[in-house]
Amino acid sequence: MNQPMISEALFAEKTALPGWNETERLKAWEMWQKMAIPSSRDEAWKYTSLSRLEKISFAKACPTDFELNLKSIPLPFSKNRFCFVDGEFKAHLSTPLTSDTYLLSRGPWPQINKETQMPFSYFERLNAALVDEGLYLDITADSVDPIYLIFWYGDRDTPTSHHLRHHIKVHPGVKSHLVIVDGDNNHSTHLATQMIEIELAEGASLYCTHIKKPANTGHHILHTYAHLAENSQLKHFNFDFGAKLSRNEITVCLKGDASQCQLNGLAIARGLDHIDNQTRINHLAPKTHSLEQYRGIIDDKACHVFHGHVFVDANASDSIANQHNKNILLTATGQAYTEPQLEIYNQNVQCVHGATVGDLDENALFYLQSRGLDEKQARQLLIFGFARSILDTLDNPSLQTELERWIKTHLALDNTLISDLYRDTSS
């Protein structure tokens, strides 16, 4: 099948990463070529069109002299950080690859248990065939400081594509924090695919925060696949500030007894942004818990898609699943699509889901105005409060403060006003 998006020549130029299995890579390319690009007839891509992306022809990313200045990213970077610019590892911006708490390898990758690998899909195959850089992060001991993974894309005149793939393993009983940042300089058209496999051993726990900086011209396809063993715990936060196309797929397999996951997401879509959040939680063992909360703020002509699927297997008795999606549509031109789905094969479960879409609550606006705020102030306060409820679930105060600032800037909220009002109302 002829796919103009990525040419045969581009694949031919690509060399395998050291230690990667070349046959697998060739197989992935062959399989990808046979696959048709997902269309609106595919249930999973019903509300997200790839027809424009399909027409762009992406070239190989030639090296540029772009130098990333970490200070330009307002985040509380810790001593553990790894930077990738245009899919390439930048050692001088990063901390050493090994420490007493983790071991990072860029290849050769160790043998990975097949079960913990993500299933095939259109973009997974493309990523496997063209992978630029792969990380294997082995977390062996508790760490207080979060590990930062920073992926940045420089400016270019021609559309380029970048493909990253990571496997993160947390050892038994280890507690760890991970912060992933995706961003670009916001001028060039690019396609970035990122596949992240997370493997939590017995009793392990991982806090993972994924932040996607606004990218008006970027196409970001992210798949996260998490595999949880007994008593392990995953808390995953997704802060998406919008892109031309931003697709976040996360699949969590609660494979071990009493494993737990919490998925929280905030999508702020403005301008012509299109954010598509696809979550799937598979309850495969008894006493598994999941809690999911995604919120969307939709402004201008933007669009937010939420598809949440909770699957409870016949042997996953005593499982609890909570799934919520709330959306605020700020303009008459925005669009919200939500599909909170439950598929349940066991009677001993408690599963609840809910979804709402609407403008700001008129009564709340009226109440705030009756207290002396003008309409603009009242709206800002309510919008901020809506976003804040996701931010509040984050366990890292310094990150919380920075993200709060990001949110305010991105939504053009009056910082001092909000801070004053918010302090007043919460005290």
Added chain:
Amino acid sequence: MAKSNQTLETLLEQQYEHGFVTDIESDTLPPGLNEDTIRTISAKKNEPSFMLDWRLKAYEYWRHLSEPHWAHLKYTPIDYQSLSYYSAPKKQNLKDLSEVDPKLIETYNKLGIPLKEQEWLAGVAVDAVFDSVSVATTFKDKLSELGIIFCSFSDAVQQHPELVQQYLGSVVPYTDNFFAALNAAVFSDGSFVYVPPGVRCPMELSTYFRINARSTGQFERTLIIADKGAYVSYLEGCTAPQRDENQLHAAVVELVALEKAQIKYSTVQNWYPGDENGVGGIYNFVTKRGECRGPHAKISWTQVETGSAITWKYPSVILKGDYSIGEFYSVALTNHHQQADTGTKMVHIGKHTKSTVIAKGISAGFAQNTYRGLVKVVAQAEDARNYTQCDSLLMGNHCGAHTFPYIEIKNNHARIEHEASTSKISEDQLFYLAQRGIDTENAVSMIVNGFCKEVMKTLPMEFAVEARKLLGLSLEGAIG
């Protein structure tokens, strides 16, 4: 507990009460579907040319479609060429009930719906569809005094072709979906109701459908029009004889509510669900849709689905008129190997439109019960409101309950709420009731009745009794 389990098993294994075949000579076409079949059906019914043209267009369209498989259903493929597309009892043109085949009357007696009794006691006009042709219509005179037309579809085609031509296919066009196209091509009969402006229909209109002759697909088509300011409540109830072969049923129901009109459509569906091993049972692929064409119109669907091996049914409302209202209340019960994929579609087009969806699914044995619903608000639909609640009750560890809502919003003044829960009957509830001296059987029945109460109370009284009885039969003991 052992004792109650026994009762439970007996209840669960209860044979289909209404399973029998009445031996009546039928005028049946040989199996197969082609243009000639359609011409024959149309000729047998002496239809005007516009009907034949429409059927042929629908057939041509259907030929190019493939059967949809997106539903959460598994069934053996249907061979459309092995079905017979027309079956009618031979004795026809009856003047009154005494001319009706005594065997037919016997059938109704077995079902507990003697026509005469209903006519006099219940005050319900019954348009009984025995297989595909209406054989008895009652209360027609009383209704015609008010200008209400309530007759079989074939009669309507003969007597009111202008109304049929105007409204047929205007809500569900033959291009709508695979089964609607098939129905449009081969539909044999159904009911037709027209309520003139400002008239409130004084009684509940009711049709009992029965599927009788072997291997005969049933293709009913119902068209109900409520003119400006009119009100009508329509009841549809179904029972079917027991048999081993799967039967296909692809009905189409179209409702049109003009300005300030109200239509209430209630269904109790109890077709043969197949035996406890999942053998046999009716395949029910139905397209039901109502359109609120004028301001302040209201359409309300209530359904109690306990039968059929396969249910594929999404009664929908297109809210075109400003301030129009759509409602959907549903209880879907599946047991043994039954599968149901059912729900609704609410499409908000007019301003200030409102819709309410309450769906209760109960799944026992090896059954799969799916709610699939769409709420769509187009960009110009200012101030649309929707409230959706779907609850599922699971009984046993081999069944499944699924919820697949689709919410598509393009207007920021819309307020859309969706909530759903899935659970089983809790031990605490049973224990509490046991403490009060209520045995498990009654306790379960009580809890389930409470679970479905919101839907049951919207049923007209005549139906509520049957519906409760049906739930009782199929469900009361189903706790493991």
